[in-house]
Amino acid sequence: MRGAEFAELKAFVAVVDRQSFVRAAESLRMAPSSLSQTIRSLETRLGVPLLVRTTRSVAPTEAGVRLYTRFRAAMLEMDAAVSDALERRDEVAGTVRLHAPRLAVQTFIEPILGEFNACHPDVVLDISVNEVSLDIVKEGLDVGMRLGESVDRDMLAVRLGKPFRTLAVASPEYVRRHGAPKSPADLRNHRCINWRQPGTEGLYKWEFFKGGQWFSVAVEGPLITSHKDLALAAALQGVGIAFWADYRVQPFLEQGSLVALLERWCALHPGWFLYYPRQRCSAPAVKAFVTFLRKAWSPTDGRGKLPRTP
Template identity: 55%
Template sequence: MLGTTRRRQGTSLDTRHRSGRGSGASDLRAFVAVAELGSFSRAAEQLGIAPSSISQTIRNLEARLGIRLLQRTTRSVALTEAGQQLLLRVRPALAELDAALADVGQLRTRPAGMVRVRCLKHAYQRHVGPILAAFHAAYPEIKLDITVDDAIVDLVPGGYDVGFTLGEVLEKDMVAVRVGGELRQIAVASPDYLARYGTPMSPKDLHDHRCIRWRWPGNTMPYNWEFCRDGAWFEVEVDGPLIVSEQRLAVEAAMDGVGIAFWAEDMMRPLIKQGRLVALLEDWSASFPGFYLCYPQQRQMAPALRAFIDFVKDQATSR
C-alpha cells in the first residue's frame, strides 16, 4: 500500500513570442477549472458564467498562445501536452495569488473562503464528520468542499488544500500532523457463520474459509489481508464468494453470514459488543500508525485554511 509521488517532467511552454499580450488571471482560472473538472458546463457552473462564455474564453486563450490546450470531443475534454504543462505552472501561481489576496483579507474580523479537503472514508468518519457542526459554528463564513474517497491521489495536482490519510501513504514533502491514535485491523464473522464453518485459529486457516475481499479504488486486484507475528508483518491472499469496493458492505455481508470480513477494529467493535460479529485472530492483529492531517508546505497560507488546520489540531488534542 506504500505509494510514491510521481511528477511529470517536460520542457516549459514558451509563449513569449506567441502571445501578443499576457493572459488575464480570469482566463487562466477558466482554463484551470475546465482542466480540473473535464467539462465546460461544470466549469461554467463553478465559475458562475455561461458555458458559451467559458468556451470562447478558452478559444481566445489558445489563439493568443498559438497552441491547442484542450482536446474536445462530444463526450469529453482532455488536456494536450501543452495544456498539461500550462496547468502545472499556472495552478500554483494562482494559488499564490489567492494567498496574497487572502493575506490582505486578514483585515476581516473572521476568516472566510473555500477550503478543499480530501479524506479517506474511515478518516472522515473518525476525524472530520464529528467536528463539522462545531467548526461551522466557529467559522460560519468558511465553506468546506470535502471529497470522501479511498483512492490514493496527490493533493496538489488534485486541487486539494488539505487531506486526511494514513501515515504509510503520506506524500513526500507534505506537512503531516497526527490526528489520532494507532489503528488495528481484525477479522470478524457472524456467530452463525462460525457455527456452520468453524473458527480459524491462525491466518493460514483462512484458506479454508469463505472470505469477503475488498478492492482499493483504482486497483484491479483485491487487498491482501495483513497480519503480524513477533514484530514481522506478512500478507495472506484470501479467497471467497464476494469482492466489494466498499468495506462497510463487507461488514454487512459478514453480519448476514456470507463469510469473514477484515476491517478497522474501531468501526466493528460496537457490532462485536452487540454479539452480531465475533472477533477472530486477534493475537495476529497488530497496531499501525493511524491518520494524519497533511498539506503542502507554503510560505503563505489563506486564513480559512489556517483556521481549519488549527481547529482540527485543537480537536485532536482535546480528544
C-alpha cells in the same frame, strides 16, 4: 492585465493541472463548453496554440508548457499574497476544499460539523467524499485525509485519533459452522469477504504482523465489495469473515454478534492523518480548519478516542 485576460489564463492553468476540460470546468464552476470557448479566446488573443486536444486527453503544446510554468508560479504567489492580506482580517472566511474517504469523513468530520460552523460561520467546507486516492495539489484541493502509510512525505500531516488495529471478525454462527482459523494461512480454507478499493482492479490483501514484519494474505469468498459497511453487514449475517478497523467492530464484539479472530497477528496501524501542502498553511480558512481538527482529534490534546458508530 484586464480581468478577462486573467480569467483566461487561470482557466488555462486549471485545464493543464487537471488534464481534463470536464474536471477543470468543475473546479472553476463553469460549463465545459464555456471553458472551451475561453481557451479558444486565449489562443486567438495570443496567436499561438496552447493545448493539443484529443477525444481522450488534453496536453499543453511547447508554447503552452512555457506559459503554464511561468504563470502558474505567478498565480501561487498571488494566492499567497491574498491569503496574507486576509490574515489581517478579524474574521476568518473562505472555502476549504477537502478530499477524504467516506469512513474518515464519517469518523472525524460528521461529529464536529456543528461545532466548527458555530466557531467559523463564514468558512465554507467543500467536502469531496471519494475512496479513490488523488493528488490534492493537482486537483486544486486544500486538504486531504488518508491513512498514515499513504501520506506523501512532502506533505504536512496532523494525526487524527489514535493508531488502530484491523481485525478479522465473524459471527458466532459462522464459527460454529466453519470453525475458527488458527493462523492467517488458514484463511485460504475459509469464506472471506473481499474488499476492492474503488478505482483499482485488484483485491486488497489482508495484512498481518509476525516476528517484527508485516505480511499479506490473499483471500477468497462469496462476496467482493468496495463498500466496507456492506462487508460488515455480511459478516453479521454469517456470510463469511470480514477484516475491518477495531473501533468500527468493537460495539459488535461487545454485543457478542461478532467474534475477533487471529488477534495476535493483528498489529497497530499508524491511523488517520489530515494532510496538506505547505503553501496552503497561510490561508486563514485552511489554518482555522486544521487547527480545529487538531484540537478536536489529537490523541493528546483532543478527544483522542475514536467515536463508536453502530
